[in-house]
Amino acid sequence: MAASRREPWRLFDDLDRPLDAAAQMAVDLGMLESVAAGGTPALRCYRWCPPALTLGRFQPASDVDRVACARLGVDVVRRPTGGRALLHGADVTYAVALPEPVGAEASVDAVYRRLAEGLIVGLATLGVVAAVARHEGPAGAVCMATQQGADLRVGERKVCGSAQVRRHGVVLQHGSVLLDRLPFDETDLVAGEHDRDALRAATVTLAELGAPTDPAVVAGALVEGFAVALDVEFTSIPGAPLRSVATLDVDLDQRV
Amino acid sequence: MDYPEHLKYSSEHEWVAVDGTRARIGITDFAQDALGDVVFVNLPTVGTTVASAATCAEVESTKSVSDIYAPVSGEIVEVNAALDDAPEKVNAEPYGEGWIFVVEMRDPSELDGLMDAAAYRRMVEEG
Numbered sequence: 001m002a003a004s005r006r007e008p009w010r011l012f013d014d015l016d017r018p019l020d021a022a023a024q025m026a027v028d029l030g031m032l033e034s035v036a037a038g039g040t041p042a043l044r045c046y047r048w049c050p051p052a053l054t055l056g057r058f059q060p061a062s063d064v065d066r067v068a069c070a071r072l073g074v075d076v077v078r079r080p081t082g083g084r085a086l087l088h089g090a091d092v093t094y095a096v097a098l099p100e101p102v103g104a105e106a107s108v109d110a111v112y113r114r115l116a117e118g119l120i121v122g123l124a125t126l127g128v129v130a131a132v133a134r135h136e137g138p139a140g141a142v143c144m145a146t147q148q149g150a151d152l153r154v155g156e157r158k159v160c161g162s163a164q165v166r167r168h169g170v171v172l173q174h175g176s177v178l179l180d181r182l183p184f185d186e187t188d189l190v191a192g193e194h195d196r197d198a199l200r201a202a203t204v205t206l207a208e209l210g211a212p213t214d215p216a217v218v219a220g221a222l223v224e225g226f227a228v229a230l231d232v233e234f235t236s237i238p239g240a241p242l243r244s245v246a247t248l249d250v251d252l253d254q255r256v
Numbered sequence: 257m258d259y260p261e262h263l264k265y266s267s268e269h270e271w272v273a274v275d276g277t278r279a280r281i282g283i284t285d286f287a288q289d290a291l292g293d294v295v296f297v298n299l300p301t302v303g304t305t306v307a308s309a310a311t312c313a314e315v316e317s318t319k320s321v322s323d324i325y326a327p328v329s330g331e332i333v334e335v336n337a338a339l340d341d342a343p344e345k346v347n348a349e350p351y352g353e354g355w356i357f358v359v360e361m362r363d364p365s366e367l368d369g370l371m372d373a374a375a376y377r378r379m380v381e382e383g
Contacts, residue, residue, distance in 0.1 A: 056316075056319070057314075057316065057321050058296045058298060058314075058316055058321070080321065081319065081320070081321055082295075082296075082316040082317070082318070082319040082320050082321045083319035102383050103380075103382075103383025104383070106290050107289070107290035107291070107292070108290065108291055108292050108317060108318050108320040108322075109292055109318065110290075112318070135318075148318055148319060149292075149318060150318055150319045150320075162319070163319035163320065164319065164320035164321070165320070165321045165322075166320065166321070166322040166323060167311070167323050168323075
């Protein structure tokens, strides 16, 4: 009996690629555009150095405390995806680009659920039992403070937040798996009054769960999880393409 | 799922209501259901010219940003500013108060390339 052929996906090893926050978003968009141009679906995992606060595509720039971000050495960039402010730096971020499904599998929630299977399988190999979060309604200014169907939880606490953009018939979804905590958090960086204790209580990190926190180990687990749950076969490629468009709007008052 | 007979439909799940040379445009019941709760609509600017099949608006739902395409070419002559304060109208009344923009058509013959309700329903139901 012939073995079934697994769907070919590209895997970009970007974990140690030294890119700033704007460049990371440019690479994610480059991946989207490469799939729109006929490339196979793609996955990449990456880290943020220096730490960065990312804003959702339509989030008001006034949500950012720019003075605090500068003082703490936090880069700020706008994502092409939806959602609210998220601090990166002690996380592993994944990004997937795949053709927009059709029919019943096309919905936003269906794609979140499909990709969640990969994340859940990957986290399980690290001993973390995660589940798709319950929808708590519209988010405030801080992504991690609210759970939506796009996210993963352990118990009642959010461990991974994800978001999507759909352009040119392609879905780009990226998300952040919390490894540990930085000495500061979104409540220090987002304008207005925010409850640090509530944010900490609403989230959990792999370190707090006693799971591995080595970014390479976590990224490897996510790749394996996607391979198994989505039945895909990865071909490793050194680095994802930057967005083909030469300029990228990094001004927070503009939109990516 | 609702497919009003008097409308035209694009393969990108927009509907078009024709009134002379003007086309009122929104997203279909299927599209709003697939998006989930709409929390923001990035409306086009009145006076801009759009080409058929070009991106001219965006909607955000459940942390997902999706492009809205122009089913016909022409000039944007009206946008539904009520969506700024009440984007949920796109979910509640996709064919009514959830309309998004109006195009003064440059070439009304482009309407011939759109689907009627029966053809659009077939496309949706057959995937």
